[in-house]
Amino acid sequence: MASRRNFIEKLTVSAIGLPLAFNATGLFAASDRPYQGKTLRVAIMGLGSYGTRVAKAMKDCKRAKLVGVISGTPSKVETWQKEYGIPNKNCYNYENFDEIKNNPDIDAVYVITPNGLHCEQTIRVAKAGKHVICEKPMGINAEEGQKMVDACKAANVKLLIGYRMHYEPNTVAVIRMRKDGEFGKPKFFQGQSGFVIGDPTQWRLNKKLAGGGAMMDIGIYSINGARYMLGEEPVWVTAQETKTDTEKFKEGVDETIQFQMGFPSGAVANCLSTYAMNNLDRFFMTGSKGWMEMRPSTGYGPIKGRTHKGELDQPHTTHQTLQMDGMAELIFEGKQPIVPVNGEEGVKDMKIIDAIYEAVKSGSKVSLN
Ligand code: NDP
Numbered sequence: 001m002a003s004r005r006n007f008i009e010k011l012t013v014s015a016i017g018l019p020l021a022f023n024a025t026g027l028f029a030a031s032d033r034p035y036q037g038k039t040l041r042v043a044i045m046g047l048g049s050y051g052t053r054v055a056k057a058m059k060d061c062k063r064a065k066l067v068g069v070i071s072g073t074p075s076k077v078e079t080w081q082k083e084y085g086i087p088n089k090n091c092y093n094y095e096n097f098d099e100i101k102n103n104p105d106i107d108a109v110y111v112i113t114p115n116g117l118h119c120e121q122t123i124r125v126a127k128a129g130k131h132v133i134c135e136k137p138m139g140i141n142a143e144e145g146q147k148m149v150d151a152c153k154a155a156n157v158k159l160l161i162g163y164r165m166h167y168e169p170n171t172v173a174v175i176r177m178r179k180d181g182e183f184g185k186p187k188f189f190q191g192q193s194g195f196v197i198g199d200p201t202q203w204r205l206n207k208k209l210a211g212g213g214a215m216m217d218i219g220i221y222s223i224n225g226a227r228y229m230l231g232e233e234p235v236w237v238t239a240q241e242t243k244t245d246t247e248k249f250k251e252g253v254d255e256t257i258q259f260q261m262g263f264p265s266g267a268v269a270n271c272l273s274t275y276a277m278n279n280l281d282r283f284f285m286t287g288s289k290g291w292m293e294m295r296p297s298t299g300y301g302p303i304k305g306r307t308h309k310g311e312l313d314q315p316h317t318t319h320q321t322l323q324m325d326g327m328a329e330l331i332f333e334g335k336q337p338i339v340p341v342n343g344e345e346g347v348k349d350m351k352i353i354d355a356i357y358e359a360v361k362s363g364s365k366v367s368l369n
Pocket of ligand 1: 048136
């Protein structure tokens with residue numbers, strides 16, 4: 001069997017001179033041709049842990065390419081230049097990156113810095129006339145998010161938020177099922193998002209740089225997930241906070257928040273966001289006709305789960321590769337993903353986060369009109 005396969009692979013490749021390409025069933029897809037359209041030329045701002053993951057994933061992109069960096073750490077710039085063949089003229093720091101406006105070889109900047117810096121950096125990139133892809137959470141509150149949307153509109157550039165799950169195949173399959181009515185009327189969503197956070201000195205535990213705590217970083221997945229799984233926007237939230245370590249989780253930095261959201265149809269969501277429990281990465285939804293459960297639901301994958309119809313079986317592809325190819329298609333061809341990834345989508349999540357923090361403080365139900 002193996003030798004027959006090798007033979008077919010060799011034959012196929014040499015016969016038509018294309019790089020190896022297999023479809024989901026492992027067979028060569030005769031319709032696959034090298035991409036010949038426009039490439040989104042991206043500079044990454046913030047060469048940290050997630051920036052590194054995105055850069056690696058982009059090596060497999062067809063439509064997007066890493067061509068530049070913006071960093072405060074010269075030694076990282078040097079390493080990245082070698083690894084990705086980035087020329088000196090495409091390297092910037094946080095003081096001089098406004099000059100990117102004079103660089104015709106960069107189309108977009110992907111902001112992957114701490115949350116508290118996103119707003120100012122996004123606005124500067126927009127003013128330099130480049131499209132912005134910004135990591136989640138887009139800022140530290142809805143007011144910042146709206147400023148970012150307005151600035152990008154005024155500069156006539158796109159603002160996209162790094163919602164990689166909107167391109168993840170099993171997630172997309174479940175959203176399609178919901179849209180096709182396979183669950184009937186969605187009634188209840190449960191989202192559990194969390195991990196145990198380490199180093200107490202990191203920016204994620206610094207109110208100014210993080211904007212909050214677990215809710216900003218990981219709880220946002222349950223908020224966003226509830227919205228794309230139920231297909232509605234919440235009209236109220238309630239929330240309760242638990243803090244067991246006031247030394248690590250200072251004022252304004254949430255450790256654990258349980259929250260509930262109510263939707264116009266009467267559907268409800270009950271979610272948990274935490275920096276104090278490991279392996280919390282689960283979505284559950286039930287409707288009048290069916291249900292789904294995903295675990296893991298938002299990690300880097302493979303995403304796994306099942307519905308009342310059986311196992312989710314879409315093949316795993318690196319999320320950030322799909323995301324960046326998808327965003328290139330969106331920018332150049334206007335092709336939208338199944339759930340939006342634009343700045344307005346980011347503002348919706350930020351408004352809910354603002355309301356959750358308000359509900360924690362007041363102990364009351366907060367309306368989201
Ligand atoms: P890291 O701390 O690993 O990296 C952040 C980078 O930002 C740093 O390495 C640094 O890069 C730059 N930076 C600029 N100013 C500062 C500052 N004052 N303090 C610290 N770093 C600074 O964070 P992550 O990469 O994990 O997170 C970055 C963003 O990506 C966050 O918004 C986070 O929410 C998001 N994220 C999204 C994920 C997703 O799945 N969508 C997953 C993980 C994170 P340099 O030295 O080059 O200047």
